[in-house]
Amino acid sequence: MPSLGADMDEGTLLEWLVKPGDTIHRGDIVAVVDTAKSAVEVECFADGIVEALVVDPGQVVPVGAVLARLDENGAPPEGSGAEPVKAAPAPEKAPEPPREPPRERLHEQPHEPALPAMAAAAPSPLVRHRAHELGIDLATLQGSRAGGVVHRQDLEALAHRAVSRPRVSPLARRLAETAGVDLSTVPGTGADGAIRADDIRRVAAGGAPAGETEHRADGQRATDMRRSIAALMSRSKREIPHYYLSTTVDLHRTVEWMRERNRELPVGERLVPSAALLSAAARAAREVPELNGHWVDGEFRPAPDVDLGLILSLRSGGLLAPVLKAADTLDLSQVMALMRDLTRRARAGRLRGSELSQPSISVSNLGDQGVESVLGVIYPPQVALVGFGAVAPRPWAVDGLLGIRPLVTVTLAADHRATDAAIGARLLKAIGRILATPEEL
């Protein structure tokens, strides 16, 4: 079960789109999973032949659980014909004891997409010995130091946590804090009595623990969506000391240039100003890497790419934030096409798992709702959110005279733990500069 967002700790398998014996390739959609926010199409992360489907439709499983088994040796990589090939070693894979080497877990996404995958360095013999004493499976552990190597301190910390409080999923902990539920009073229904988000919801609602899972009705979906947003936004406002900056940008050149381009483009491929705004935000984030990344364990971790989160409001209420991967490398037509496609599928409930991975920075564009500016709430663990208001003709000083220009208010909400306002100012300035030369987008 892949993690489809920072606030997900379990998912319901709705439907299998493959069956045992099927040959599948990396990127193929293999299943549909229901999360609190949306039904999501899940892609496979490797080539192979489906050996067994482990989880049945309707079953709820935690993030990280095995959904199906895949024989990677059975299928040649895409495009290589039928010739026998050695199975390519999967990159970013956790070191695993040598059990059944050809079998691969179908989904290798780490629980927290923001964290780097476990590094290959092996723990010391001393650590292994202590782990054995404490009954801890080292393969399940992420080291706290550079390189992800597990040290003795990690083990002791884990052992201490294990005796002092029950195991609680991160979302459940956040929900409990928000709802004021005492964790020691909650009966856990997860593996080994772990407390899950649903347990908290039941206690908070005054209900008894339920055994079976029922399908999520539309009303339930709206409720879950609200709770999920509530938990994440409460965490943001509780943990992140936001600072806000704002500037006004003249879009005259962008709008004129776009009008010219649109005369030549097919009607369905016409550009809208939002695409230029997104593109400019992505390129500016590349120029100011201090704002592009995540705040994890008390420090800022820059992201290698600009994965731009596009915050979308759904007609039925609520939000989804699909990601435009490496958005700073896309040209304007690509951004426009992706934006249309993601918006359409988000509203139809047909996003793919990879499109809900953790963005490195997000954009909220409320221009179409007619607001002048957006003072956003950052999505943790991100450290910045860029907001765009409506593009509207307004009075503006041009060459010492008063002119009417299409203006937009660009704002930045940023995490003061990670940066100071001088860095934030650099991002807004970059956005303004980039929008002054739209032909380079």
Next chain:
Amino acid sequence: MTPDQARTMLEATLREIVPDADLSTLAPGADLRDTFELDSLDFVELVDRLSTRAGFRIEEDDADGLRSVEAATRFLVAHTDGGGR
């Protein structure tokens, strides 16, 4: 295209973009973007589909003429044979 045909075409296209749109109570002059909360992407989609259906290219500068049912109907009639050309 007659005004009736134009209106039917517009309504069918709107329903594709906003499936639960209630068109029976829609005032002829009401702003389509405001009424159905169409964003700029929805509007591109609407113009694209109308263009295809009507069989002629609707220029961006003319898209403002599609703000309401009344205006859009008039625009479609004027730009097709029903306009008397």
